Amino acid sequence: xxxxxxxxxxxxEEAWAAVERPVRTLVRVPVATCSVPGGAxxxxxxxxxxxxxxxxxxxxGTIGETGLCWVExxxxxxxxxxxxxxxxxxxxxxxxxxxxxxxxxxxxCRDLAFASVGDLAVEGVxxxxxxxxxxxxxxxxxxxxxxxxxxxxDHYLATGGYSGLAQALEQSPEDVIKTVQDSTLRGRSGSxxxxxxxxxxxxxxxxxxxxxxxxxxxxxxxxxxNRILMESDPHSVVEGMLIAAYATGASFAFxxxxxxxxxxxxxMERAVEQARERGLLGDDVLGSxxxxxxxxxxxAGSYVCGEESGLLASLDDARGMPRIRPxxxxxxxxxxxxxxxxxxxxxxxxxxxxxxxxxxxxxxxxERNRGTKIFSFSGHIREVGVLxxxxxxxxxxxxxxxxxxxxxxxxxxxxxxxGAALAGILPGHLALKLTMEPEVFREQGVIMxxxxxxxxxxxxxxxxxxxxxxxxxxxxxxxRCTTCHGGTQRMVEIFRRIASGRxxxxxxxxxxxxxxxxxxxxxxxxxxxxxxxxxSAEYFREEIDEHIVNKRCxxxxxxxxxxxxxxxxxxxLPEAAAICPTEAISQVEASSTGPxxxxxxxxxxxxxxxxxxxxxxxxxxxxxxxAPVTA
Amino acid sequence: xxxxxATLEVQQLIAEFQPGSADLIPALHxxxxxxxxxxxxxxxVVARQLHLxxxxxxGAVTFYAELRTIPQPETRIDWCSxxxxxxxxxxxxxxALEAVLGIGMEQNxxxxxxxxxxxxxxxxCDFAPQVWVNGxxxxxxxxxxxIHLARELKGNA
Numbered sequence: 001x002x003x004x005x006x007x008x009x010x011x012x013e014e015a016w017a018a019v020e021r022p023v024r025t026l027v028r029v030p031v032a033t034c035s036v037p038g039g040a041x042x043x044x045x046x047x048x049x050x051x052x053x054x055x056x057x058x059x060x061g062t063i064g065e066t067g068l069c070w071v072e073x074x075x076x077x078x079x080x081x082x083x084x085x086x087x088x089x090x091x092x093x094x095x096x097x098x099x100x101x102x103x104x105x106x107x108x109c110r111d112l113a114f115a116s117v118g119d120l121a122v123e124g125v126x127x128x129x130x131x132x133x134x135x136x137x138x139x140x141x142x143x144x145x146x147x148x149x150x151x152x153x154d155h156y157l158a159t160g161g162y163s164g165l166a167q168a169l170e171q172s173p174e175d176v177i178k179t180v181q182d183s184t185l186r187g188r189s190g191s192x193x194x195x196x197x198x199x200x201x202x203x204x205x206x207x208x209x210x211x212x213x214x215x216x217x218x219x220x221x222x223x224x225x226n227r228i229l230m231e232s233d234p235h236s237v238v239e240g241m242l243i244a245a246y247a248t249g250a251s252f253a254f255x256x257x258x259x260x261x262x263x264x265x266x267x268m269e270r271a272v273e274q275a276r277e278r279g280l281l282g283d284d285v286l287g288s289x290x291x292x293x294x295x296x297x298x299x300a301g302s303y304v305c306g307e308e309s310g311l312l313a314s315l316d317d318a319r320g321m322p323r324i325r326p327x328x329x330x331x332x333x334x335x336x337x338x339x340x341x342x343x344x345x346x347x348x349x350x351x352x353x354x355x356x357x358x359x360x361x362x363x364x365x366x367e368r369n370r371g372t373k374i375f376s377f378s379g380h381i382r383e384v385g386v387l388x389x390x391x392x393x394x395x396x397x398x399x400x401x402x403x404x405x406x407x408x409x410x411x412x413x414x415x416x417x418x419g420a421a422l423a424g425i426l427p428g429h430l431a432l433k434l435t436m437e438p439e440v441f442r443e444q445g446v447i448m449x450x451x452x453x454x455x456x457x458x459x460x461x462x463x464x465x466x467x468x469x470x471x472x473x474x475x476x477x478x479x480r481c482t483t484c485h486g487g488t489q490r491m492v493e494i495f496r497r498i499a500s501g502r503x504x505x506x507x508x509x510x511x512x513x514x515x516x517x518x519x520x521x522x523x524x525x526x527x528x529x530x531x532x533x534x535x536s537a538e539y540f541r542e543e544i545d546e547h548i549v550n551k552r553c554x555x556x557x558x559x560x561x562x563x564x565x566x567x568x569x570x571x572x573l574p575e576a577a578a579i580c581p582t583e584a585i586s587q588v589e590a591s592s593t594g595p596x597x598x599x600x601x602x603x604x605x606x607x608x609x610x611x612x613x614x615x616x617x618x619x620x621x622x623x624x625x626x627a628p629v630t631a
Numbered sequence: 632x633x634x635x636x637a638t639l640e641v642q643q644l645i646a647e648f649q650p651g652s653a654d655l656i657p658a659l660h661x662x663x664x665x666x667x668x669x670x671x672x673x674x675x676v677v678a679r680q681l682h683l684x685x686x687x688x689x690g691a692v693t694f695y696a697e698l699r700t701i702p703q704p705e706t707r708i709d710w711c712s713x714x715x716x717x718x719x720x721x722x723x724x725x726x727a728l729e730a731v732l733g734i735g736m737e738q739n740x741x742x743x744x745x746x747x748x749x750x751x752x753x754x755x756c757d758f759a760p761q762v763w764v765n766g767x768x769x770x771x772x773x774x775x776x777x778i779h780l781a782r783e784l785k786g787n788a
Contacts (some may be wrong), residue, residue: 038769260697298660317687319694441728454715465714607723608726608774610777
């Protein structure tokens with residue numbers, strides 16, 4: 001093993017020992033995008049204040065996120081005896097109780113205890129491995145998330161970090177590429193292109209300089225897989241890029257990071273800085289003579305820049321309009337130089353693969369897809385969060401765990417939307433037959449994508465969802481291809497018309513024609529944009545027909561097909577009238593048209609639902625049942 | 632190009648950026664960071680520094696959703712347009728915001744007191760439906776809570 005690496009590691013292990021075996025109680029708070037909104041920073045402040053004011057012999061620190069979004073703000077308490085307890089929903093007002101019961105004396109705060117971590121059992125506290133959500137996982141890529149301080153390179157080094165780079169530097173670049181090829185690793189953004197093959201393309205190019213790009217423009221709505229890696233284990237991404245640079249001969253990398261992830265930008269920049277300070281980046285990486293550096297490049301809000309050639313155009317000082325291929329990036333990428341583009345999770349996978357070896361990496365998964373994949377879950381589920389699952393994991397087991405109630409009481413799983421706006425939508429009964437593997441999704445005509453999975457129950461309207469997705473695609477179309485910018489506009493028009501009760505029988509034919517025309521777009525943004533529309537027409541025809549034929553929205557969502565009406569009495573009605581932002585609710589005297597009481601002026605009502613929230617027993621959503629509207 | 636105090640200031644601000652070095656967006660970010668938006672007057676300066684046409688720079692400014700051409704409001708409300716928010720009543724939140732504030736997305740109230748911006752999902756879906764007030768996530772919001780929030784911001788404005 002490289003001497004320079006051994007020295008770094010030795011130094012790091014001392015720093016890490018203070019965390020693993022603290023001499024006095026150590027309290028750590030996850031600071032990440034999913035914990036901050038719940039008050040993690042205020043909790044951290046309150047903990048520091050309490051400890052200081054009471055003069056307790058306790059250290060306070062920070063860690064990354066675990067992926068257990070729904071129990072944030074989380075607090076981890078490590079005691080010198082080796083016990084580690086996680087406390088859940090520790091909002092600032094609960095800090096005093098936690099300090100009283102778990103820090104000021106040697107005990108456990110039972111009200112807030114969530115789980116114990118590690119081998120040492122804590123009486124009355126369930127082990128983390130017994131938490132159903134957690135137990136589904138095989139945490140490899142996420143092994144350090146929520147465990148190390150992501151702003152401390154020593155924590156990464158001491159837990160095996162950068163050993164993958166050290167291993168790689170002692171092999172030939174060709175051998176590294178072979179290992180990546182043998183692992184079956186394919187692009188984790190949803191493209192599924194074999195990573196090793198991509199690297200081999202760049203390896204073969206002789207024109208210098210060669211570039212690497214880390215695609216961190218995770219714009220898929222509902223996907224936050226790459227965010228957790230960059231915020232909670234940023235060095236794994238840097239290490240993956242270093243290994244790729246060694247294998248391909250690239251000398252510089254851009255991390256194209258979306259503007260919406262300010263904390264990820266901060267953490268990645270810090271990681272790059274620290275790696276430079278330790279000689280892991282620069283003119284002589286670990287004394288091996290290799291030259292490589294990384295720039296974290298902040299995007300400016302554009303979905304289509306997640307498409308590889310759009311990203312390259314964006315880096316080349318322009319609008320992020322996807323280019324016509326060929327040439328492919330390996331021939332002419334950024335600045336027209338040979339370039340390799342991989343996404344964040346792919347680079348993390350490479351770091352894991354080189355650290356732990358091929359056998360470990362390949363020990364789980366399916367024949368076609370070895371290893372694990374990170375997924376983020378949102379929508380109509382109880383437990384929003386991030387999980388790492390082996391490829392081939394059954395979707396049904398996942399759903400039943402995310403929805404812990406008995407089946408009968410569970411709302412109907414109407415649909416599942418994976419891989420965001422371009423990837424398609426499946427009805428619940430088909431989704432439950434899936435296993436988490438790209439090919440299995442593709443057999444159903446949808447794409448697994450980057451790992452964002454949105455659960456949809458029957459309170460949602462399929463027409464409304466199509467308006468959302470098609471509008472998003474229209475808004476984010478770069479505008480180059482008429483098929484795309486015009487086609488997505490027509491999609492929006494069709495669904496808006498259906499939602500307003502002006503749908504036509506021949507709208508299905510129009511969807512079909514659009515679906516074909518959009519195939520002639522230059523990039524996947526255009527060609528995949530009709531997927532959700534077509535899948536909806538295939539699987540949810542009955543519901544769309546209700547809108548077109550009977551002018552009814554079964555889920556009571558489409559605003560032109562519903563009306564808010566006061567059908568009962570409630571002492572909250574004056575409050576409901578006061579909340580109405582358009583003053584649509586008023587009290588009327590008895591007249592020939594009806595008795596005295598509260599009325600909603602339908603012409604003013606904007607269907608914001610506030611009055612029904614306040615007086616649910618008096619306000620109802622009724623079908624507008626408008627006379628058939630001619631288009 | 633006529634040099635004024637303002638253009639000289641922009642010139643100094645972006646002096647580090649070079650043509651052909653992936654510097655256009657970083658330069659525009661820096662301008663926006665300084666002024667809260669990309670003022671029209673800054674576009675020729677950026678174009679000259681990076682050897683690009685003014686139309687090219689303007690094209691980029693208007694292409695990217697997070698680059699603004701109107702001043703940053705005192706209070707900026709980012710409304711999340713993502714699917715998890717939509718499923719949990721995000722449209723109600725949007726309708727309430729627009730009705731109370733009397734503006735649409737990408738607009739500011741008179742005097743740039745409060746502004747609305749259509750934002751993309753950042754993955755804090757546990758808080759859906761949500762808005763970000765000057766970057767701080769607030770959610771899950773009911774329509775009634777949204778109306779109280781918007782009235783309060785408007786009243787303070």
